[in-house]
Amino acid sequence: MLALLAVPMVALVTASSWEELVRGARDASFWPALWLSARTTFASMALVVLGGTPLAWWMAAREGRWVRAVEMIVDLPVVVPPAVVGLALLEAFGRNGLFSPVLAPLGLHLPFTTAAVVLAQVVVAAPFYVQSAAAAFRRTDADLLIVARTLGQSPAGTFLRVAAPLALPGLLAGAALSWARALGEFGATLLFAGNLAGSTRTMPLAIYTALEADTQVAVSLALALAGAGALLLLPLRAVPAMLARRFGTTARRWHRGG
Amino acid sequence: MAAAQACAPDSPGADPPVRLAVFAASSLTEAFGDVEGLFEAAHPGVDAVLSFAGSQTLRLQIERGARADVFASADPAQMALLAGAGLVDGERAFAYNELAVIVPPGNPAGIESFRDLPRAERLVVGTERVPAGAYARQILAASAGLFGPGFAKAVTDRIVSEESNVRLVRAKVEMGEADAAIVYRTDAVGGRVRVVPVPAGLNVEAEYVIAAVSGGRRPAAARQWIEFLGSREAQEALAGRGFVVPGRRGGG
Numbered sequence: 001m002l003a004l005l006a007v008p009m010v011a012l013v014t015a016s017s018w019e020e021l022v023r024g025a026r027d028a029s030f031w032p033a034l035w036l037s038a039r040t041t042f043a044s045m046a047l048v049v050l051g052g053t054p055l056a057w058w059m060a061a062r063e064g065r066w067v068r069a070v071e072m073i074v075d076l077p078v079v080v081p082p083a084v085v086g087l088a089l090l091e092a093f094g095r096n097g098l099f100s101p102v103l104a105p106l107g108l109h110l111p112f113t114t115a116a117v118v119l120a121q122v123v124v125a126a127p128f129y130v131q132s133a134a135a136a137f138r139r140t141d142a143d144l145l146i147v148a149r150t151l152g153q154s155p156a157g158t159f160l161r162v163a164a165p166l167a168l169p170g171l172l173a174g175a176a177l178s179w180a181r182a183l184g185e186f187g188a189t190l191l192f193a194g195n196l197a198g199s200t201r202t203m204p205l206a207i208y209t210a211l212e213a214d215t216q217v218a219v220s221l222a223l224a225l226a227g228a229g230a231l232l233l234l235p236l237r238a239v240p241a242m243l244a245r246r247f248g249t250t251a252r253r254w255h256r257g258g
Numbered sequence: 259m260a261a262a263q264a265c266a267p268d269s270p271g272a273d274p275p276v277r278l279a280v281f282a283a284s285s286l287t288e289a290f291g292d293v294e295g296l297f298e299a300a301h302p303g304v305d306a307v308l309s310f311a312g313s314q315t316l317r318l319q320i321e322r323g324a325r326a327d328v329f330a331s332a333d334p335a336q337m338a339l340l341a342g343a344g345l346v347d348g349e350r351a352f353a354y355n356e357l358a359v360i361v362p363p364g365n366p367a368g369i370e371s372f373r374d375l376p377r378a379e380r381l382v383v384g385t386e387r388v389p390a391g392a393y394a395r396q397i398l399a400a401s402a403g404l405f406g407p408g409f410a411k412a413v414t415d416r417i418v419s420e421e422s423n424v425r426l427v428r429a430k431v432e433m434g435e436a437d438a439a440i441v442y443r444t445d446a447v448g449g450r451v452r453v454v455p456v457p458a459g460l461n462v463e464a465e466y467v468i469a470a471v472s473g474g475r476r477p478a479a480a481r482q483w484i485e486f487l488g489s490r491e492a493q494e495a496l497a498g499r500g501f502v503v504p505g506r507r508g509g510g
Contacts, residue, residue: 096434111435112380112418194382194419194430212314212387212422 012226016219024220032198033206033221040114040202041182044121048178051122052130053171057159059130060137071131078127085123086191093119093192116193117200121182129171129178136170137163172239180232183225275305278479279325281316282308283332283466284423285355285390285442289499290330296495297486304479312388312423320345320471327474328483330466332424332442333389337467349469352487354502356461357393358443359454360431367437372457373405376412378437382419382430390424393462394440400460444500466501 016024024030055074059067077085092098093110103110110116140163148158164171186204193200195209203225210218282290287310294306309316313331317340320326329346331337332355340346361369367378375381384391398410418436421427428445430436438454442464446453468487470480486492493503 090433090435094433094435109380195385195421196417196419200419209385209420209422212312212318212385215318 009226012219012223016216016223020216021220021223024217024224027210027217027220029197029201029206029210029217030221030224033201033203034224036114036117036198036201037183037203040117040121041179043118044125044182045175045179047118047122048126048129048182049171049175052126053133053164056130056133057137057163059134071134074127074130076127077123082124082185082187083191086120086188089116089120089123089188089192111192112194112196112200114193114199117189117202120188120192121185124185124188125178125182128181129174132174132177133167133171136167136174139170140166169239169241176232176235180229183228183232273303275303276476276479278304278306278327278476278483279474280306280308280328280330280483281320281324281326281471282310282328282330283313283316283389284310284425285332285445286310286330286466287425288448289353289444289496289501292495292499293487293492296491297483300486300489301479301482304476304482306483310423310425312384314387314389315422325475326471327476327480328468329471330468331389332464332466333392334465334467335392336389337469340471341469345472346469347472348484349467350484351465351504352468352484353466353496353504355442355444355464355466355500356502357390357397357440357456357464358446359438359456360428360441360446360449360451361438361454362431362434362436363450363452364434365452366434369438369454372401372454372460374454375438376409376416378413378416380418380436380438381413381416382421382427382436382439383417384424384427384440385420385422388421388423389464390427390441391420393464396462397440397456397460404457404460447500 055070059070059074080088090097090111093103093116094100095104095109095111110119144162144166145158148162149155153161184204185202186208189200189202190205190208195201195205197206201209203221207218207221207225210221280290280294290308290310294308297306298304309326311319313333313336316324316326316329317331317336320329320340321343329337329340330352334349334351337346337349341349359369359372359375361367367374369375369377383394386392386395398413401409401413419430421430424441424445427439428441428449428451431439432450440456443453468484470477470484474480487496496503
């Protein structure tokens with residue numbers, strides 16, 4: 001299994017030389033695609049964290065049928081193929097979609113725009129963050145939150161000063177995983193946002209498009225994206241572990257103090 | 259062995275049919291679907307398995323060792339690349355097509371003629387690599403003579419997406435997401451779209467070529483398929499889907 005996971009990546013690296021990698025980076029499609037991927041994933045991550053954190057907090061604090069139903073909805077984009085997500089987004093926000101009577105009078109046309117790229121990324125990536133954050137919130141000691149309230153913290157203060165710092169390693173791990181998923185988003189983007197250089201052609205779409213013109217450029221672009229993923233993986237593994245150690249001890253200290 | 263062969267006519271399936279892998283341009287989807295039925299009726303021992311994509315995608319797959327027996331390209335240039343690499347053998351033209359503008363049935367942008375194309379808020383074409391996209395650009399480049407030098411730019415400024423095969427281009431119009439698209443005339447025949455013709459002086463003749471893939475596992479069946487395309491019934495099937503076939507060329 002380990003070999004199966006590693007071998008394709010090794011093959012990708014050996015298929016390209018340093019010179020070819022540089023050539024790929026100099027290809028006209030490289031920087032616009034990288035810049036677009038950077039901008040869109042930054043925007044989608046901001047939306048995922050801002051919208052996903054309260055949802056995860058709500059999911060962690062409650063039990064029962066409703067929570068299970070919400071969890072299923074959250075997981076849905078993970079289990080359906082991205083192409084289905086893309087079609088569903090078109091059916092919802094397309095010109096003939098469910099929300100077109102609301103969006104059209106406002107002059108909002110989502111398909112084929114950069115906003116559509118962000119929306120597709122949010123839908124496919126959010127579940128990874130929300131589930132990870134909910135699990136992290138569930139692991140926080142409920143007694144600590146009660147103590148914080150009895151010591152005069154408001155609910156918001158309790159969340160910001162106690163719950164969020166305690167859950168931080170889980171939140172960060174979820175955000176990183178979610179970002180990686182957004183960065184790799186392909187199927188939903190292709191269907192919902194289309195494929196145009198500069199506005200909707202993110203790195204994965206640029207690789208797909210380059211493949212039809214020049215396979216070597218495609219390999220170089222793929223390698224650059226894999227490299228970005230590997231760079232992401234290091235902090236993804238190291239930071240939460242580090243934080244867990246640090247905040248773990250803080251939590252224990254609080255326990256003793258309380 | 260001999261007994262099994264003797265039984266074959268009475269119990270179909272006892273003798274597994276020869277699987278013939280036909281790679282064909284997306285625009286041939288329905289036409290080759292029709293031809294498949296006719297071919298298999300004429301050659302009961304062969305099961306043709308069709309695979310459709312942009313010609314450039316199929317060319318790439320064959321270059322990378324995909325197991326194809328026959329390749330039908332919407333563009334002789336893609337075939338020439340394979341012929342140059344010695345990967346196909348005996349290519350020949352078997353059908354002709356031209357380009358058309360399509361709009362959704364409601365025609366939201368009010369495009370009544372080719373001249374109205376800049377009215378499209380959202381135009382979709384193929385990438386430069388897919389034949390339909392290359393032909394579309396050829397037409398726009400030639401349009402300056404008829405509609406002035408700014409026309410092509412006014413149109414290309416409206417392009418919101420470049421798709422990797424012509425059926426994805428058509429789908430954007432069918433779903434109503436694009437106001438107009440440039441596809442083959444034959445794509446408009448089966449689609450839920452309205453056709454706006456390209457002026458005759460601007461249109462291109464898209465030549466469809468077919469060849470056997472060298473090193474294919476079913477060379478005999480591949481030859482049969484290619485020869486069958488020249489038969490009257492196959493030519494009628496192609497013409498029925500709007501293609502111009504060699505015998506009728508020049509007539510329309």
